[in-house]
Amino acid sequence: MLVLSRKKGESIIIQDQIELTVLSVEGDIVKIGISAPKHVDIFRKEVYLSIQETNRESSAPVQSDLNALIDRLRGPQK
Structure with a gap:
């Protein structure tokens, strides 16, 4: 498993098509935004x-x- 640290507003790109962005961190809750092509099931x-x-x-x-x-x-x- 790859483990990466990101701060609010920072992103991770997966295979040029999927972007994960940390939207907020509140206690134990991390909100993540995901941008991906419509054909990718999430x-x-x-x-x-x-x-x-x-x-x-x-x-x-x-x-x-x-x-x-x-x-x-x-x-x-x-």
């Missing part, structure tokens, strides 16, 4: 992890159903 980590878990849960029955369908199409095993 999520808080807890939201991202929730989305990933939901995707895993919703794809599990599909995979099971797909395996059952494949077995049925193959027919009885000799």
Whole structure:
């Protein structure tokens, strides 16, 4: 993990397209502004992890159903 120190108003650039700017620091709270192209998805980590878990849960029955369908199409095993 790269660790950088920034003060209010200072920025970090990621791959020429994403800019993170420290907007304010108040106690334990740091407000960060993010400028990025519209095609770049940006999520808080807890939201991202929730989305990933939901995707895993919703794809599990599909995979099971797909395996059952494949077995049925193959027919009885000799």
